[in-house]
Amino acid sequence: MTAAVFPKAVLFDLDGTLLDSAPDFIATANSMRAARGMDALPLEQLRPVVSKGSRTMLATAFPQMAESERHALVPEFLDVYESLIGRHARLFDGIETLLQTLEQAGSTWGIVTNKPEYLARLILPQLGWEQRCAVLIGGDTLAERKPHPLPLQVAARQIKVAPGACVYVGDDERDVAAARAAGMPSVAALWGYRLDNDDPVAWQADLMCELPQQLWQVAAWPPTQRASA
Structure with a gap:
């Protein structure tokens, strides 16, 4: 029987998976309000929709605004967010140890997010990840974004690992759908952001994981294709 091993590579969503960025986003929304x-919103009102x-x-x-009015506010929202990015956000408990565990096992890790790439790249130096993160694909890096498989496929190609030898970890249905379409095993990060009516069971991820600490154990990971030597 083949011994369990950590995946050759792990790709992560960012907001709601690695980073609890909801406090930054509520600060952004409340600055605009x-x-x-307008009065401030409580964090728990915005938190479920961050992803x-x-x-x-x-x-x-x-x-109260029309959809077209709100869409016109997107540039302002991104500008305000950029001005305070990382001020209130923090890693989810267990994430830093998880990344260290993967690194010690010889696994490569990277980030595939729908956040604009320029904003995601601002976060890397704050966390000391510039040299540790092997690839970063943002929502505007390519012609497609999740749930399309292209970002995951390109990320795997850039780190020279077959999609089937990677695992993708994310907290949204789009993450699981993108992984499935890319031929990549998936982990649904249940510690992230979800609406009350979201049903992670229906996403059909290869693994549903309550806490990052579960992934410290090699046996917890879904099986992957054997990476070529």
Whole structure:
């Protein structure tokens, strides 16, 4: 019987998977609301939609506005967020040890996110990840974004690992769908951001994981294709 091994490579979503960025986003939304004479929103009102992107967060922050008005606020939202990025965010408990565990096992890791690439790259030096993160693909890096498989396929190609020898870890249904379409095993990160009506079981990930600490154990990981020598 073949002994369990860590995946040759692991690709991660960023917001809601590696990074608890909701506090930065609520600060962004509340700055914009304050500028319009509106009261602050509580963190828990915005937190479930963080992984859905800026337009969904704006819909939560400004429900009274027409959709076209909210879409016009996206550049302002991104500018305000950029001005305070990383100020309140933190890694989820267990993530740093998980990354160290993968590195010690000889695994490569990288990030595939729908966050604009320039914003994701601002986070790397804050966390000391410039040399550790082997690849970073943002939502605007390529012609397609998740749930399309292209970002995962390109990331795997850049680190020279077959998609089937990688595992993708993310907290949103789009993450699992992108991995499936790329031929990549997936882990649903249940510690991330979800709406009350989200059903992770229906996503059909290869593994549903409650806490990053579970992935410290080599036996927890879904099987991958054997990487070529």
